[in-house]
Amino acid sequence: MKPSIPTGTRDFSPGDVRRRQYILKTISTVFELYGYQPLETPSMENLTTLMGKYGDEGDRLIFKILNNGLNNPVKAEKTRAAFENVLTGKNDPNLTERALRYDLTIPFARYVVMHQNDLALPFRRYQMQPVWRADSPQRGRYREFWQCDADVVGSNSLINEAELLAIYREAFNRLGVPGIQVKINSRKILAGLAECCGAPELMADITVAIDKLDKIGMEGVEKELLERGLTEEQIRFITSYLAIKGDTGAQLAEMASLLAGSDMAQRGITELQDTIALHNQLKNKDWDSQLVVDFTLARGLSYYTGIITEVSTTAVKMGSIGGGGRYDDLTGLFGLKGLSGVGISFGIDRIYDVMTELNLYPDTLATSTKVIFVNIEAEAAPAILGYVARLRQAGIASEYYPDKAKFDKQMKYADKRNIPFVGIVGSDELAASVITLKDMRNGEQKKLNAAEIVDFLSKAQ
RNA sequence: GAGGCUAUAGCUCAGUUGGUUAGAGCGUCGGAUUGUGGUUCCGAAGGUCGCGGGUUCGAGACCCGUUAGCCUCCCCA
Incomplete structure (x- = not known):
């Protein structure tokens, strides 16, 4: 499929x-x-909350949710009658009684009415959530x-x-x-x-x-x-x-x-x-x-x-x-x-x-992880996990490539991910308790110990 | 609800008036290179040509139907 x-x-x-x-x-x-x-309000509202608030065209574009349990034989007759009703262009609560929110204003009005006793008026709220419309996309x-x-x-x-x-x-x-x-x-x-x-x-x-x-x-x-x-x-x-x-x-x-x-x-x-x-x-x-x-x-x-x-x-x-815009009596629809x-x-x-x-975004949005340690020497795992733990404690986003793979592949991975620094700990580094740190942007490498790498990456851009 | 365009590899697309075994770029994988990415070079895998029917000796291409996507109108953010 x-x-x-x-x-x-x-x-x-x-x-x-x-x-x-x-x-x-x-x-x-x-x-x-x-x-x-x-x-924040729920993604779905009762259909009656939304219907009739956005004009005829708006009503048509509300995404309705089919009720569960329609196959219940006890309700079969009601369900069939409801379906006939829907075929004539009406809504029927026996078939659908919930819908996805169409905008954020009506749910807000509904919220204000339901919580009127708790709100300090004037009440200012902002809301950032998805809405759904059954319109044909373009x-x-x-x-x-x-x-x-x-x-x-x-x-x-x-x-x-x-x-x-x-x-x-x-x-x-x-x-x-x-x-x-x-x-x-x-x-x-x-x-x-x-x-x-x-x-x-x-x-x-x-x-x-x-x-x-x-x-x-x-x-x-x-x-x-x-x-x-x-x-x-x-x-x-x-x-x-x-x-x-x-x-x-x-x-x-x-x-x-x-x-x-x-x-x-x-x-x-x-x-x-x-x-x-x-x-x-x-x-x-x-x-x-x-x-x-x-x-x-x-x-x-x-x-x-x-x-x-x-x-x-x-x-x-x-x-x-x-x-x-201003709406003088929005909550009046819900009785307030x-x-x-x-x-x-x-x-x-x-x-x-x-x-x-x-292309109006700042360049700084691209970066996430600051350093990734390559996995080329299984024996180095305990040391590297200790390094990333220290780096994370210092607020530096760090990763350890989880699988032992070819060096080349791991470097390509770091490059593709746009990670600016690569930490290399092979057998040599492990023996000397150091990390070879490579700056991927200019290719420069230096050997640092655990304390030095935290200090260096804290300051590095 | 009305109209137009498109559908071919994972992605973007080419494919001549209908003619052998279906093409490219990108991506993926392998190699040049088992401790060094970006740039190269070599190789490989990957296709029900949206689906169903028709015309034809022969259809990716033409015709009909169908489904999906994109766009315009309407309306909206």
């Missing part, structure tokens, strides 16, 4: 894992700097991928928004990803647009269409709006909305006058202005990313209500590598009303792909 892995998943070899851990470590360090605490899209979320619940302050934007910029600055654009918009402005053109019920259709502006152009957007049931007059209004350009201040002022008829939109504009002003107090001059207002930014998830944000890079052709939240997410797999394509 030819081994394979499911579509849209991948193996990560040792070097890959080091690169991914570097990304995760960099981001978690920034999260911690901003006071966020780690959280470039930058996987069925299993990692997200890295930071959310805060129990605070309405825009300081949170301003800080989360700062987290994006700080993290991508530390990772050294070029061409980063952090785009922001407000759901309230989008709602105001729908309101002002007299089609509040078509807000979703309008946002989906205008979100594609940079992809399909103004004509494409107009065509799509028409198909989605907007009138010519409404489309003209949306066109004038999309035509607003210039620097941030001017754009916001112009938008305020265009959407003068909507209180909702005015609130959204004020929130954007305030968020940017707060962010400007926090920002670091060294960050070379851009914070840009983008009125076409929509974002799919239906639960957002305030500021929304999305991150992309101009350096590589790739979809968004992060996104987030009046708790507002705001959060962001880093798409680790896309960030990893971008950084791999641009």
Whole structure:
């Protein structure tokens, strides 16, 4: 049988894992700097927790888990009825009642409601775990991928928004990803647009269409709006909305006058202005990313209500590598009303792909073991095991090639593993109680005793 | 859900209008070299040409079906 892995998943070899851990470590360090605490939730949730939270398309993409014990003859009738139910496109708990998590936000909301009595609000948490989507894979899209979320619940302050934007910029600055654009918009402005053109019920259709502006152009957007049931007059209004350009201040002022008829939109504009002003107090001059207002930014998830944000890079052709926003009543879905939240997410797999394509990792990630002792003289085993024990005690990663093999083969092994030093203890060295230490990068060799080798390798790069 | 492309050695791929026994590079193993890696040189192993059917004297190639993978749209990180 030819081994394979499911579509849209991948193996990560040792070097890959080091690169991914570097990304995760960099981001978690920034999260911690901003006071966020780690959280983990189960890979699977009850299906009822997830269904209906991500829109129709989202529901379709949830990976469901088949119940165990379906072959139980006692339940055969129920199971058959459940299967009929599923054939009509519904879910049935007699067939499936659990699913793999689709994102980290809904499980977090579920967690907050379940642990509300133990939490000190406002509660800031970060979470770095895989999520699963039953989507058909393509470039930058996987069925299993990692997200890295930071959310805060129990605070309405825009300081949170301003800080989360700062987290994006700080993290991508530390990772050294070029061409980063952090785009922001407000759901309230989008709602105001729908309101002002007299089609509040078509807000979703309008946002989906205008979100594609940079992809399909103004004509494409107009065509799509028409198909989605907007009138010519409404489309003209949306066109004038999309035509607003210039620097941030001017754009916001112009938008305020265009959407003068909507209180909702005015609130959204004020929130954007305030968020940017707060962010400007926090920002670091060294960050070379851009914070840009983008009125076409929509974002799919239906639960957002305030500021929304999305991150992309101009350096590589790739979809968004992060996104987030405010959701006023997320926990309300689970019975806890009046708790507002705001959060962001880093798409680790896309960030990893971008950084791999641009080769943005520090060289130091490659090294692991510092010295390997070759196995050429069986009698030397006790002495060498003593050496590696001392080296490890001193914090130096050391190995002893476990099998007696040809010298040549062991040297090739050390070379392939990129191990910088090789320790040689044959009969001569054993008799003299020394180690011949070879630096694989320049070929130089020297004889050291046990104390000297610990000292030397502690200092050696 | 709609459309396009691909499937040949462990990996990446070549294979001429259909013509003898299926090719390369990389990797693996052995040797040059039983106490010295990277660079060389020699040799070896490794194939149901995705699967099933059809056309043909003859199919890796052409046709039909099927499965899987990749890509685009939709949507998303």
